[in-house]
Amino acid sequence: MSSDALSGPPGRWRAFTRAISPRIVECELTHLARTPIDLAIAGVQHAEYVRALVALGCSVQEVEPAPDYPDSVFIEDVAVVFDEIAVITRPGAESRRGETAAVERVLAPLRPLAHITAPGTLDGGDVFVVGKRVFAGRTGRTNDEGIAQLRAALAGHGYTVEAVAVTGCLHLKSAVTTVDDQTVLVNPQWIDQATLSGLDVIEVDPTEPMGANIVRVGAALLYGASYPRTRARLEALGYSPVCVDASELAKAEGAVTCCSLLLRA
Numbered sequence: 001m002s003s004d005a006l007s008g009p010p011g012r013w014r015a016f017t018r019a020i021s022p023r024i025v026e027c028e029l030t031h032l033a034r035t036p037i038d039l040a041i042a043g044v045q046h047a048e049y050v051r052a053l054v055a056l057g058c059s060v061q062e063v064e065p066a067p068d069y070p071d072s073v074f075i076e077d078v079a080v081v082f083d084e085i086a087v088i089t090r091p092g093a094e095s096r097r098g099e100t101a102a103v104e105r106v107l108a109p110l111r112p113l114a115h116i117t118a119p120g121t122l123d124g125g126d127v128f129v130v131g132k133r134v135f136a137g138r139t140g141r142t143n144d145e146g147i148a149q150l151r152a153a154l155a156g157h158g159y160t161v162e163a164v165a166v167t168g169c170l171h172l173k174s175a176v177t178t179v180d181d182q183t184v185l186v187n188p189q190w191i192d193q194a195t196l197s198g199l200d201v202i203e204v205d206p207t208e209p210m211g212a213n214i215v216r217v218g219a220a221l222l223y224g225a226s227y228p229r230t231r232a233r234l235e236a237l238g239y240s241p242v243c244v245d246a247s248e249l250a251k252a253e254g255a256v257t258c259c260s261l262l263l264r265a
């Protein structure tokens with residue numbers, strides 16, 4: 001196995017993370033203008049993020065670094081892991097396709113694997129799961145063929161896959177993520193909420209469009225510190241997210257979910 005145990009006792013949740021590439025300044029950008037990224041600050045924020053995952057009960061392992069891949073810290077995009085199977089993606093950005101091999105190696109002992117193959121593309125950031133309902137964003141990174149292959153990989157495990165049109169942001173999970181088994185946090189500007197039928201919706205504060213991305217570790221939540229108004233909405237509803245500053249990585253169009261691959265141990 002090519003990962004190093006970083007911290008944390010074996011627990012119910014396992015998280016894989018990946019160090020920030022020194023080339024992150026060359027990252028892909030889709031909806032953001034390029035602004036300078038301070039590598040030292042990004043590193044401190046990433047370390048704090050890992051500590052928060054540990055504090056929330058994750059056993060965290062760092063996958064071998066991929067310094068030649070500017071976006072490799074955003075490990076969420078290269079696999080989607082279910083209890084029954086892990087799907088190795090074919091990232092929509094060609095520059096990211098070499099990120100999958102090392103992640104495949106660490107997942108192979110843990111789950112049967114399926115693969116998205118050409119001409120399909122799929123980014124893990126375009127997939128979220130509520131029970132047996134899987135939502136897959138149709139974006140610049142994920143195409144219909146990728147969604148069809150995901151559906152085929154999951155069909156034998158009782159999941160349904162619903163395609164969701166996304167506009168105005170990079171990934172589906174920029175626009176919507178889950179906060180519990182029944183509830184999603186949403187930026188209504190970026191998706192058609194009709195696709196979320198049957199789920200309870202919490203909308204981000206309109207002044208915090210990037211605030212729909214939150215990490216769920218069982219009942220615990222890990223959230224970016226840049227969205228205090230949306231956080232207040234969550235707290236008013238009884239949620240208590242732990243917050244970390246991920247503002248430097250946000251300049252690379254990454255958010256909190258992007259920086260880990262979470263699976264039930």
Ligand code: GLY
Pocket residue numbers: 027028029030071074077093252253254
């Ligand atoms: N910079 C994050 C991505 O484009 O995947």
